[in-house]
Amino acid sequence: MSLAEHLGQRRFTAFSKATKDIETPCVVIDLAIVRSQFRLLAEAFPGAGIFYAVKANPSVPILETLVEMGSQWDIASRFELDKVIKHGAKVKDISFGNTIKKPRDIKYFYDKGVRLYATDCESDLKAIAENAPGSDVYVRVLTVESPGSAWPLSRKFGCDVNMCKTLVRQARDLGLNPRGVSFHVGSQQSDLQSWAQALDSVKSIFDDASDAGIELDLVNLGGGFPGRYLHEAPQLKEYADAIYGALKARFGERKLKIILEPGRYMVGDAGVLVSEVVMVSRKSEDTPRWVYLDIGKFGGLVESWGESIKYPIYTTKDEDKNREGVILAGPTCDSADILYEKFRYQLPLSLKTGDLAYLVGTGAYTTTYSAIEFNGFPPLAAKFYDSEKQ
Ligand SMILES: Cc1ncc(COP(=O)(O)O)c(C=O)c1O
Incomplete structure (x- = not known):
């Protein structure tokens, strides 16, 4: 699946517009999805009080x-x-x-x-x-x-x-x-x-x-x-x-x-974290590639602890069908800052420095967890757009 298929063509077009010239890392939130999640909940649980858990975002x-x-x-x-x-x-x-x-x-x-x-x-x-x-x-x-x-x-x-x-x-x-x-x-x-x-x-x-x-x-x-x-x-x-x-x-x-x-249901699917590939390397010829993103555990991806929450990830090289499992890590000088090692995301072999990775479903529990100035990196930025009002 591609990011366009994941989001749907109309929302993907609005997303592309909203992310033009964006500085990474940044969570981009489509407010139309927040509205539709609220509506879906209200329809599924008619008459129930919907108390948004503000901690999620x-x-x-x-x-x-x-x-x-x-x-x-x-x-x-x-x-x-x-x-x-x-x-x-x-x-x-x-x-x-x-x-x-x-x-x-x-x-x-x-x-x-x-x-x-x-x-x-x-x-x-x-x-x-x-x-x-x-x-x-x-x-x-x-x-x-x-x-x-x-x-x-x-x-x-x-x-x-x-x-x-x-x-x-x-x-x-x-x-x-x-x-x-x-x-x-x-x-x-x-x-x-x-x-x-x-x-x-x-x-x-x-x-x-x-x-x-x-x-x-x-x-x-x-x-x-x-x-x-x-x-x-x-x-x-x-x-x-x-x-x-x-x-x-x-x-x-x-x-x-x-x-x-x-919390998660209301805002999770509304967010796409846009991140840049800082570096791709191997520790030896016959070991997996490490892909270092400019977002890591201390920048907001705390829910990768234990590899429990696994976000769908797309890249700007997705037309390359030659894939290989990678170890994904964040940018800090902290060895705990590894996102996924047991689970190997299959990312394109042509992926390199400067390409973008899109972590989908990141609207909940990311900016809230973002640590301030760990290793000098600023907290995770967020940008909002409305795919129904562009
Ligand atoms: C009291 C309370 N309610 C609701 C939530 C939201 O849970 P979820 O994000 O699974 O919807 C939390 C999450 O920590 C919570 O502590």
Whole structure:
């Protein structure tokens, strides 16, 4: 496949225009794709609250696009909070989704008007009761680590089912409004069963709350919806069918408020990282080529750790069908800055210094991870265009 086939001819033409004379490395983001991802989610999960996980890409043009679409917001810090409010988000649409937070930050959110908080432990719950009195809270339940996730998030956040049950009752006793349960099945999750498993825990917590006279109604399904990388994941409709099937099996016709927190799905496919080949070399005659790009782990490709996320890569030499597996590395003087070594991208033999490589699906978790001035390289630049408005 070529980049034109990957993007589709119309979007490729707009991309080519947007990248004319571009300085590399740069992530080029098509805002039309952000809009269409939002629409696809809204169609697949009708009536659900779509809370964009701002951490995936907090760039202003993306925030403004999502404000226009009517997005809501999963916020991790007061810095994200200030930024989304500045660019048009309404506080009623915000959830403070980070379970790890300072009491004074909770107060900061409360003073701004935020009334929805995630929690996963007693000390945080008490801090919420003290600093955000009367607010809505949802408890985050630990999920089983699933091999279907390319970027697991299950160990650090959440608590077990029994502790969630206790927290729900404590929330009520502390004068808060316990609303429901959240979880995250791990980012880039291709195992559809993992939502059903997590929903077993949610149901058990809802039932226990009912026994205590507390009627929960909020189910926060988290993120985990896929970007389009080398190993393809199921289609969004298959996720929705699996999730709605699992909800129905556990909750029947009960009326629930469903929330999603998409990060990767919303912005991943909108980005193409344009990078220049710095050098191609071999360490000896009979070993593979090393291709050094002007982007590496410290410039934003952190998700190449463990070679878990593999972006489709195209080059300006793609008409050359003579290919050979290469080791791909970044430009810094740091030996950890190797992107893919076990997995060998088959790149054209004619690839050389000055050619361009296009890493597709890089709109999420790249500019945000970009380290400032590591080895003197500046943080990853971004450029925005709209293939429907050129
Ligand atoms: C609380 C929370 N919600 C949503 C997300 C977004 O997940 P994804 O990018 O898989 O959609 C994350 C990612 O770290 C998260 O921590």
